[in-house]
Amino acid sequence: MSKLQSIDIQVLGDFQSLYGKKWPKYSQEYYILRNVIVFSKVEPQLKHINAYTLADQRAKELGLFLILDRYQLFVGCLGYSLELLEQALHQLDWNRGILCSSIPSRYLASVLKVIQAKGLTIEYNHESNLYHLSAEDALQLPIDCPTGFKLKSLSEEDAYLIDQAWPYSQEGSLFFLQRQIRLCPSMGLYDEQTHKLVAWCTRTQDGLLAALQVDNKYKRRGFGSLVVKTLSQDIAALGDDVIAEIYPKNKASSNLFSKLGFQVIDQCYWINTAPATGKFTWPEGQ
Template structure:
């Protein structure tokens, strides 16, 4: 078993990504998470505050084990969870500032829970989401024309403050995150043609799934959420990507929408945030 974390880079995660093509779509979470970080690092080779690790063993590399800490968010992947690799890697991480463990595939949940228990970490939250999945060939059929009086186009960074303010998960430091995702990932906004008001939107988040799906309050119940979801799914599929979305099981409107569009639930993912262990820590704005 590895005794230390080993820093990895772009070439490593490109090699790991290929391992996750097998038994598709079993490992689609890991594949598309790495797909995004590969894209990020190609566009911005010296991105700040992203650390990527594996363990210092051949077995870890053979299993494609990766741990990515993106500012305060943690992503983890491994082909199996029967050999303790994930748990070993998590034990070696620095948890002092608290981490938001994001979209953790179901097969790694026991390793994460065991880590939390062994380190006696206090939790801010622990929530499950259902992983909705659609093949690219099906998503290509979702192309939609905007409603009369509206236009569909990618978001701009100028839209970020509104998107962040309306996002139920916004927090200190999240504006930087939203701006970055708009710059680096596929996004779609629905704009009123005459006023150019942004009324609905969706962004591909760094884990590879659709997120920050929102419709402004005055425009709800008009099917706009479905419109932007269909459009962003189509745009991802046009680039050759299958499409994923994470939805809380209690979010009935979104669950019904994705099911109606033809998405299938193929897994559950865990979201878990730990409290800092060395006093309060707030991620600085602009980083």
């Protein structure tokens, strides 16, 4: 069996080019690789982001990677046979608990097979639809900010409010929100008189729109759509397509993105495994 080995930025760049083919099928893999490269260059002092592949030429030809961002796991592997991906997953240390994040449907069976073989407990397993909008179409979205409000990028200070309001807030989520606001495009709508943040949306490390929310007092005024359109244009201006993930039961968000021209291209899964022993602990240090 080939051994798991760390990979550097140069190899990640080589892998990224592989995932640029058959667009947008492998857009998630492309963007997580691209963002890890950017993060490493912009803030080389960042800790606890590790990338792995197998010491096997076939693995490199398939762009096989595991990226562990503290406790979040992202995976990628081209080709129809995922035997090598399973080999790599088996060698990963699952003892502290792992959140398999936005796993494309093509990898689901392999991930679940390894989790079952290791006798791990799944705390939750959620399916999301992946919505896609081309950069060209995103640039055509109309932006009409109402009088008395201002659109601008979020600040790291906003992360505290966003984390408190976010239904999925947990240990470490504030750190992730702060980092994403610092290193990725984001958008907020502010009341010009009170300077209050009333609607917001961020972009995750794998390129997905996330944490879309509107303050309860400002709902049903089209503010969610407004921040999505504005952030989508900012992302498109970078040359990127726009991708969002939405739980199928979230009809309001599904309708919002469909009305803006987004189309479902795949499903992805969030699978959280419990620590083998003890309680989950946030990694020490930054």
